[in-house]
Amino acid sequence: MQPGPDASGSGPSEAAAIAPEAVPVVQTGLADGEWHRLHRASPLFKGGIALIAILGVVVANLRERLIDLFLPGYTEGDDPVDLVLENGFLGWALLAVAGLLVVLIIGFYISWRMHTFRVTDEVVEVRSGIIFRTHRRAPLDRIQGINIGRPFIPRLFGASKLEISQAGQDANVQLAYLGSSDANDLRREILRLASGTREERTAAQAQAAGVEGFIDARVQEFLAPEITDNDAPPESIVRIGIGRLIGSVLLSVSTFVLIAVIIGAIVAIVITGELSILFGVIPALIGFGSFWLQRFTRSLRYSIAGTRDGVRIGYGLLSTTNETLPPGRIHSIAVDQPILWRFAGWWEIKVNRASQATAQSVSGGIANTTILPVGDEADVMNVLRLLLPDLDDDARALIVKGLAPRGETGDRYENSPKRAAWLRWFSWRRNGFAVTPDAFFLRRGAIWRELVIVPAPRVQSAAIQQGPVGRMTRLATVHLHTVMGPITASLGAIDVDKAMEFFADTSHRLVDAAARDRSHRWAETSDELGAPAAPTTEVSEPEASVPPAATAVPRPEQDPRE
Amino acid sequence: MSTLLDPPGIEWRRVSPRYVWAEVVSNIIWWGAIAVGALVLRFFVDETWTLWVAIAAVVMLVLSTVFTARQVRAYGYQLRDDDLIVRRGIMFRRIVAVPYGRMQLVDINRGPIQRWLGLSELKFVTAAAASAVVIPGLPESEAEQLRDRLVELAESRRAGL
Numbered sequence: 001m002q003p004g005p006d007a008s009g010s011g012p013s014e015a016a017a018i019a020p021e022a023v024p025v026v027q028t029g030l031a032d033g034e035w036h037r038l039h040r041a042s043p044l045f046k047g048g049i050a051l052i053a054i055l056g057v058v059v060a061n062l063r064e065r066l067i068d069l070f071l072p073g074y075t076e077g078d079d080p081v082d083l084v085l086e087n088g089f090l091g092w093a094l095l096a097v098a099g100l101l102v103v104l105i106i107g108f109y110i111s112w113r114m115h116t117f118r119v120t121d122e123v124v125e126v127r128s129g130i131i132f133r134t135h136r137r138a139p140l141d142r143i144q145g146i147n148i149g150r151p152f153i154p155r156l157f158g159a160s161k162l163e164i165s166q167a168g169q170d171a172n173v174q175l176a177y178l179g180s181s182d183a184n185d186l187r188r189e190i191l192r193l194a195s196g197t198r199e200e201r202t203a204a205q206a207q208a209a210g211v212e213g214f215i216d217a218r219v220q221e222f223l224a225p226e227i228t229d230n231d232a233p234p235e236s237i238v239r240i241g242i243g244r245l246i247g248s249v250l251l252s253v254s255t256f257v258l259i260a261v262i263i264g265a266i267v268a269i270v271i272t273g274e275l276s277i278l279f280g281v282i283p284a285l286i287g288f289g290s291f292w293l294q295r296f297t298r299s300l301r302y303s304i305a306g307t308r309d310g311v312r313i314g315y316g317l318l319s320t321t322n323e324t325l326p327p328g329r330i331h332s333i334a335v336d337q338p339i340l341w342r343f344a345g346w347w348e349i350k351v352n353r354a355s356q357a358t359a360q361s362v363s364g365g366i367a368n369t370t371i372l373p374v375g376d377e378a379d380v381m382n383v384l385r386l387l388l389p390d391l392d393d394d395a396r397a398l399i400v401k402g403l404a405p406r407g408e409t410g411d412r413y414e415n416s417p418k419r420a421a422w423l424r425w426f427s428w429r430r431n432g433f434a435v436t437p438d439a440f441f442l443r444r445g446a447i448w449r450e451l452v453i454v455p456a457p458r459v460q461s462a463a464i465q466q467g468p469v470g471r472m473t474r475l476a477t478v479h480l481h482t483v484m485g486p487i488t489a490s491l492g493a494i495d496v497d498k499a500m501e502f503f504a505d506t507s508h509r510l511v512d513a514a515a516r517d518r519s520h521r522w523a524e525t526s527d528e529l530g531a532p533a534a535p536t537t538e539v540s541e542p543e544a545s546v547p548p549a550a551t552a553v554p555r556p557e558q559d560p561r562e
Numbered sequence: 563m564s565t566l567l568d569p570p571g572i573e574w575r576r577v578s579p580r581y582v583w584a585e586v587v588s589n590i591i592w593w594g595a596i597a598v599g600a601l602v603l604r605f606f607v608d609e610t611w612t613l614w615v616a617i618a619a620v621v622m623l624v625l626s627t628v629f630t631a632r633q634v635r636a637y638g639y640q641l642r643d644d645d646l647i648v649r650r651g652i653m654f655r656r657i658v659a660v661p662y663g664r665m666q667l668v669d670i671n672r673g674p675i676q677r678w679l680g681l682s683e684l685k686f687v688t689a690a691a692a693s694a695v696v697i698p699g700l701p702e703s704e705a706e707q708l709r710d711r712l713v714e715l716a717e718s719r720r721a722g723l
Contacts, residue, residue, distance in 0.1 A: 142723075167689070167723055331723075354689065354723050458723070460690035461660035466567045468653055476567060481690035483723070488692070496567065504569060507659035511644040514663050514721035 030182060031119035031189030035127075038115055042177040043108035045154045051104055058097055117175055119186070121193055124164055124173055138166050138173045140194040141520040144355040145310075146187050147323040150180070155320065158218050162186060165355035167483075172355065187324065191309035194326065196524030237305040238382050240374060244346070245302075248374035249295050251340040258288045299373040306386040309522075313371060323368060328519020329353065330387055331458040331482040332489050333371075335380055335403065336450040347380045347403070348372060351387070352485025369486050377403060388455065390438050398434050402443045402451035406430050413443055414502070420475055420493040433478070433491055433502065438513070440480055440506070442491045454480050454489045456513035464503040466496065478502055567655045574638030574649060581637075581699025584675045585630040593623035639697050644719065646686060646712065648695050660695055663721030664688045668709045672702075684708060689723055 030036050044052075107130070115128040125137045145165040154160065159177040166172060178186065249255075265281045268274070302315040307324065314322030331352040341347070349372035372383045377400075384399060385391055391399075401411040406429040413432035421428045427446035434441040440459070442452040463479040470476050476499035480489040494502070518524065597619035604612040629652075638649040645661045669685040676682060676698070682705035686695035700708065 328722075457721075460664045460688040461658055461693040461695070463656055463658040463693075464567060465654070465656045467655075471566075479692065481688070481692040483689050484691055500567070500569065503657070503659070507642075507645055507647070507661075510659075511661045511663075511719075514661055515719075517722065520722045 029185045029189060030178075031186055031193060033118060033120045035116045035118045038112065038117075038175060039159050039177040039179055039182075040112075041154075041157060041159060042115075043112045045151075045157075045159060045177050051101070051108070054104075055101065058101075119190055119193065124190065126173055126175065136173055138164060138171075140190065141196075142166055143190070143194050143326065144329045144353060145323055145325045146190060147321060148183050148187060149321045150316075150319060152318045155180075155222065155318075156218070164190065165353075167354035169356045188309075191324065191326065194521070195309055196521030233306070236382070236386060237303055238372070238375065238379050238386075240299060240302045242300075244374055245296065245299055247344065248341065248346055248348075249292050251338075251344070251346075252295075253338060253340065254288060254291065256340070258284070295373075302373060304372065304383055304386065306389070311371075311386045313368070321368075325353075326519070327389060327522045328455075328457065328517065330455065331485065332452060332454040332480075332487045333384070333387055334450055334452045334487045335384070335399075336445075336448060337403075339447050341374075342449075345376050346374050347377065348374055349380065349383055349387075350486050352482050352487045354483045356484075384453070388439065388453070392436075395436050395439065395441075398436065398441050399451065399453070402434075402441055402453075403449070404430075405449075406446075407432050407443070413441070414494070414498050416475075416493045417495050419473055420495075423469070423473070423475065423493045428493065431491065431493055433494070435502070435505070435509070437509075440489070442480075442489060444491060452487060452489050454482060456509055457517035457519065458482055459506075459510050459513070462503060462506045462510060464499055470496070476500070478506075480506070566652070567657060568649075569647070569657065572638075572640050572642075572647065575640055577634060577637045577697065577699035578679075578681055578701050579634065580679045581676075581681055582631050582634045584673075584679055584681060584699065585634060586627050587675050589623055589626045589630065593619045593626070597623070634699065637697065637699065641711065641715070646695065648686075648697060658693065658695055660686060660688060660693055661719070661721070662712065662715040663719040664693075665712060665716035668712050670705050670709055682706075686712065 110130055111128075114130055114133075115126075117124065117126045119125075121140075123137050123139050125135065127133065127135045143164055144167055147161075147163040147165060149161040149163065150159075151161070154177055158180045160180050160183040161174060161176040162178055162183045163175070164173040175183075175186075261281065261284055265277055268277050297317060299315060300317045301320070302313075304311060304313045306312075310324050310326035310329070312322060312324045314320065331354060334350045335347050336350070337347050348370065350369050351371050353369060371387065372379060375383065380403070381396065381399065388395075398412060401407070401413060404411070407413050407415045413434045415430075415432035416424060416428045418428070420431065424431050427444060430446050430449070431444050433443070438456055440454045440456065442454070444450050444452070459480050459482060461481045463481065464476055465479065466476040474496045475493050476496045477490060477492040478494060478499050482489060597616045600612045600615040600619065604616075632652050636650060636652045636655070640647050642659075645659045647657065647659045649655070649657045665686060666689055667687045669687065671683045671685065672681070673683070680702055681699050682702050683696060683698040684700055684705050686693070686697075688695070697708075
């Protein structure tokens with residue numbers, strides 16, 4: 001077999017021969033541009049458990065035979081082995097079982113041998129499959145996030161899955177499983193390569209030796225928090241207290257639906273005297289219970305922090321997940337407040353992302369679009385600072401106003417006019433937009449308050465719409481289109497002239513923002529500038545200091561393009 | 563009633579007037595099928611409502627045909643310096659501006675009626691499904707030229723996601 005991109009690496013010598021490109025920087029670990037294999041125990045975690053179970057069944061059936069062998073005369077009667085024996089099939093049966101086991105074991109082994117990956121300066125590649133070969137190659141500058149998942153059992157043995165999210169359906173690259181510290185190293189290396197920086201980052205990993213060391217290391221890994229202070233400055237870490245988590249789940253709308261159902265059921269039972277109504281209620285209770293439990297466990301031990309390569313979000317008690325989102329991978333952000341949370345002053349933060357989760361993905365098929373399950377206003381500000389590192393004081397002021405109960409004159413939001421009151425009964429005083437050089441802010445909803453923030457470089461297109469009612473009232477709707485997700489960035493009932501101005505202004509902004517966006521290689525210029533600051537910050541600062549007039553005023557053409 | 567939504571200073575390029583026929587034919591097929599269906603049903607069930615359905619379908623056919631010409635005239639597009647801007651609708655007017663760099667791909671579709679009229683539909687696809695930038699009723703050669711031009715512009719202004 002010739003070394004080439006599609007050659008199957010079926011031997012260590014070949015794997016060594018296959019690394020064609022010379023790697024410019026001396027790199028450590030798994031991201032050195034060579035082909036590597038996964039954790040030795042990965043076949044076991046992936047399905048080998050079933051194999052062991054089969055073996056167990058066979059052995060359990062053989063037990064009688066073994067006992068009889070050592071303690072003659074002790075038999076309990078018919079077992080499958082007896083039947084086999086009586087009919088003289090012993091040899092064949094044993095052979096078949098052994099053969100099957102051998103085939104399976106060889107299959108798992110070969111599958112592990114043939115599942116190789118490599119990380120070069122430009123791409124991550126994975127080759128897998130025995131008969132149907134798959135070769136997936138993912139460019140590093142298109143990475144949308146890196147997810148490290150530790151399901152419970154592999155976690156006990158110190159193994160993790162690493163998943164590289166790419167934009168699109170079923171477009172993720174999964175490496176299952178890797179050693180936990182290998183996974184962390186690999187993530188750091190991939191992010192370093194993807195960020196475009198050429199500097200070497202140190203990996204301080206002391207390996208403990210021996211059995212005791214192994215157990216120690218496992219225990220330490222198991223107890224270690226998802227995000228340590230080494231990864232991120234401690235003041236940037238946001239956590240959720242367990243009391244608040246329980247409160248937020250209990251105060252969800254579904255709780256009130258449930259209470260209504262229970263009261264209804266009790267009333268019905270008292271009136272009709274039919275206890276059978278209970279059977280209708282119990283499934284509902286189970287449904288609610290599992291919903292709560294899921295929400296709750298998903299948010300347990302939740303933490304979010306800013307690292308140099310983007311935001312890291314970790315959660316989970318027994319099975320843990322932690323995901324790193326490099327800068328510029330968040331397409332829009334919504335801060336919203338269900339009405340029941342208002343008394344506690346809690347908010348939740350959701351985002352639109354380009355990668356879609358699949359059933360096999362680390363997060364278990366649930367797209368992780370909730371960035372902050374619950375938090376107060378200070379937490380919201382902290383998380384937004386992590387998600388949008390370019391936020392300046394000006395934008396922060398806009399966010400504070402965006403969370404306010406109602407708009408006021410001079411808060412720099414363009415609000416709906418009073419004539420919109422009959423279209424937006426409660427929210428017309430809040431319904432408005434604001435613009436900074438880097439982002440759009442849409443404030444809407446009075447009962448279910450919401451603030452949508454769309455980073456300007458992520459907007460795909462903009463639209464303005466007007467129906468017959470809008471024409472009569474001189475109102476219009478504006479849309480900012482981003483990738484699919486839970487958030488729709490649109491704002492209705494805006495004065496038509498303001499909307500038109502916004503639309504004209506936005507179409508220039510989008511072009512400018514896209515032209516100066518460098519987030520696909522977020523740290524690339526750090527060598528040239530000698531500072532780790534993102535280029536977007538550099539460019540936008542002078543504009544950001546212009547502010548109060550920044551709202552919806554067509555910007556003079558100060559072309560920031562190189 | 564105030565004026566229609568229209569950004570100032572844009573010289574709209576219109577779609578081919580022949581596209582009216584495509585719309586009219588599809589209207590006739592759609593409403594005609596309903597009217598005929600209702601009348602056929604009348605042979606089996608002797609109910610007066612079937613007649614009303616048929617009459618309503620014919621009225622709808624006439625109305626939509628009357629409006630078709632205006633609707634087709636309302637389609638407009640223009641290649642500005644950095645973005646494509648597309649307008650459609652009278653009753654429900656929508657104007658979209660999409661920077662060239664956001665292009666993921668361009669489709670050209672030809673349905674049977676449009677093909678018969680020598681027309682094509684051009685679809686500009688971005689990473690956002692909501693963009694929905696569609697220009698129907700372009701003469702075939704114009705659609706192909708426009709596609710090539712858009713791809714060329716997108717190449718020169720490539721942006722990430």
